[in-house]
Amino acid sequence: MAIKPMPDATLRDSFRESVIARASVLPWVLRLLNIGPILILILLAIVVSILTPNFLKPINLGNILAQIAVIATVAIGQHVVILTRGIDLSVGSNLALATVMGGLVFRMTDSSTAVMLAMLLSGTAIGAVNGLVYVFGRLPHPFIITLATLSICRGLALEFSVGHTTMRGMPDAIAALGGYSYFGIPNSFFVVLAVVLVAAVFTRYMVWGRWLYAVGGDPQAARGMGIPVRGVLVSAYVISGLCAGIGAILLSGRTGASSPLYGDLLELDTIAAVIIGGASFLGGRGHIGHALVGALMIGVIRNALNLLNVDVFFQMIAIGVIIVVAVEADVLRNRLEAQARALQSTRLQ
Numbered sequence: 636m637a638i639k640p641m642p643d644a645t646l647r648d649s650f651r652e653s654v655i656a657r658a659s660v661l662p663w664v665l666r667l668l669n670i671g672p673i674l675i676l677i678l679l680a681i682v683v684s685i686l687t688p689n690f691l692k693p694i695n696l697g698n699i700l701a702q703i704a705v706i707a708t709v710a711i712g713q714h715v716v717i718l719t720r721g722i723d724l725s726v727g728s729n730l731a732l733a734t735v736m737g738g739l740v741f742r743m744t745d746s747s748t749a750v751m752l753a754m755l756l757s758g759t760a761i762g763a764v765n766g767l768v769y770v771f772g773r774l775p776h777p778f779i780i781t782l783a784t785l786s787i788c789r790g791l792a793l794e795f796s797v798g799h800t801t802m803r804g805m806p807d808a809i810a811a812l813g814g815y816s817y818f819g820i821p822n823s824f825f826v827v828l829a830v831v832l833v834a835a836v837f838t839r840y841m842v843w844g845r846w847l848y849a850v851g852g853d854p855q856a857a858r859g860m861g862i863p864v865r866g867v868l869v870s871a872y873v874i875s876g877l878c879a880g881i882g883a884i885l886l887s888g889r890t891g892a893s894s895p896l897y898g899d900l901l902e903l904d905t906i907a908a909v910i911i912g913g914a915s916f917l918g919g920r921g922h923i924g925h926a927l928v929g930a931l932m933i934g935v936i937r938n939a940l941n942l943l944n945v946d947v948f949f950q951m952i953a954i955g956v957i958i959v960v961a962v963e964a965d966v967l968r969n970r971l972e973a974q975a976r977a978l979q980s981t982r983l984q
Contacts, residue, residue, distance in 0.1 A: 671964060672913040672928050676935065683939040690942060693819045701816075701889065703934035704823035705730075705882045709901060710908040710926035711834050712762075712878025715871050716777070717909050718838075718851045720918030723875045724781040725765060726882075726905055727898030728788035733757040733883035735792045737809075738802040738893030747808035754887070755880040761788060762876015766869035777872070785902070792895035801894040805887050813888020823885045827927070830881060834874075834923045847871065852919030907954055908933055911961045932957070 684690045709726050716723045736757040737750045744750075765784055769777045793799050805813075815822050838844035849857040850867045858864050882901075887893050905926075912929030914921030933954060940950045 672911065672925070672932065672961070676928060676932050679932065679935055679939070683935065683942075687939070687942045690939065695938065695942075697816060697819050697821055699931075699934045699938050700824040701821040702938070703930045704813075704821060704827050704889075705886050706901070706904050706908055706933065707827045707927050707930035708830055708885060709875075709878050709882040710905040710930050711830055711923060712875035713902075713905040714909045714912075714914055714921065714923055714926040715834070715838070715847070716875045717906075717914055717916065718847055718918055718921060719868055719871045720851050720854075720916075721769075721777040721868070721871065722781065722906065723762075723765065723872060724778065724902045725761060725784040725788055726875060726879045727901030728785045728792065729758050729761045729876055729879040730883045730886065730898035730901060731895050732761065732788040732792040732795075733880045734887045734893035734897050735796045735802070735895055737805075737883065737887055739795060739797075741804060741806065741893075742797075742802075745806050747806035750806055750809060751884055754883045755877065758876045758878070758880025758883060759873055760876065762873045762879070763869070765876065766872030769872065770865045770868050789895065796893070796895045799895065801892050801896070803892045805891050805893070809884060809888040810891055811888070813885045814891070823889065826881065826885060830878065831923060831927055838923050843867070843870070848919050850919075904933065907958050911954075911957055913961070913964075916962070 680690075689695055709730065713723055713726060733754040737754040740750050740753040761784055765777065765780050768774065768780045772780070774780055796802060811822060812826065813823050817825070838847060846857070846862045846867045849860070849862055850864050854864055857867075879898075883897075886897055908929035909921075909926050910916065910929065911932050912921075912925030912927070914925045914929075936953055936957070937950050940953065
C-alpha cells in the first residue's frame, strides 16, 4: 500500500516548484526591461514611417542625426555623472560659456585648433570646479554646486560676449565639423559615435570604469575596498564638462556662431536622454549607449511631431510622459532584481 506524502512535504514541494517557475520567468522579464528602450525606439520609427512617408527620407534622417548630436554628446557626460548617483545641472550654461570663449578666441585668431582648445578647456574647467567643490567642499549633493554654476556660467557668458549677444563667425574646420555631411551622414554624428566609443571603452574595459560603477553602486563599500572615491567623483564631473565643450564645438559649427543663449534647458534634455535610454538614477548601473538611445528617441519624437504638424507644447508633454514611464520601468526593474536575488537564494537552500 502506497504511503501518502505528508501535507507539509506536499506544500514544500509545491512551493519549490513555484519558486523554480518564477525564477525561470524573471530573467526574461528583466532582459525585456533592459532592451525595452531599443524596442520602443524601433517600434516608434516603424509607426512614424507609416504615418508620414517623409520620415524615412535620407535628408530627414540626416536632419535627426544632426539635431541630436549636441544632446547625445553632452548626455554621455551626464550619464557618467549619473552613474555615480550625481547630476550636472550646469551643462547647458557650461556649453554657452564655452561657445563664447571660442568666439572670443576667434576674434583674435582664425586658428581652428585654438578655438577648439578654448571651448574644450572652458568646459573642462567648469566640470573640474563642480567636482572639486562638491567633493572637497563636502556638499550633501552635487545638485547644489551644479545649480550654482548653471547661473554663474550663464552670467559669465552674457558678460564676456561682445554686445551681450550672439557673435557671428567660426573657423572653417569647426563649421565643417558641425555643419557638413559625408554621404548624407552629418559629420557631427561621427563625432558622437567617437565619443560613445571612447566612453564605452573607458567604462567597460578600464579599471577606472569598474571604480565608477563601484562608487555609484555603494560609495561606502567602494571606499572600504580602497577605491579613490574622491578622485573618481571629480573625474566624472570633469568628463561631463569636457563633453559640454565638445557639444559647444558641434553647436558653434552648425550655427556658425557663439552665443550666451545657447544650451537653454539642455540639462533637462540630457537628463531625459539618459533616463529614457534606460539608465538608473540610483547609480552604478547602465551602459553608456543608453544616452545615445535616449537622445535618438527624443530626436525621433520631436521630428515625428513636427512632420505631423503637432504643436510644440505637445512635444514637451510627450517627452515628460516618456520620462515618467522610464522611471517607473527602472523602479520595476529594481523590484524584480530584488525578487530574483531572493528566489535564487531560496533555490540554493
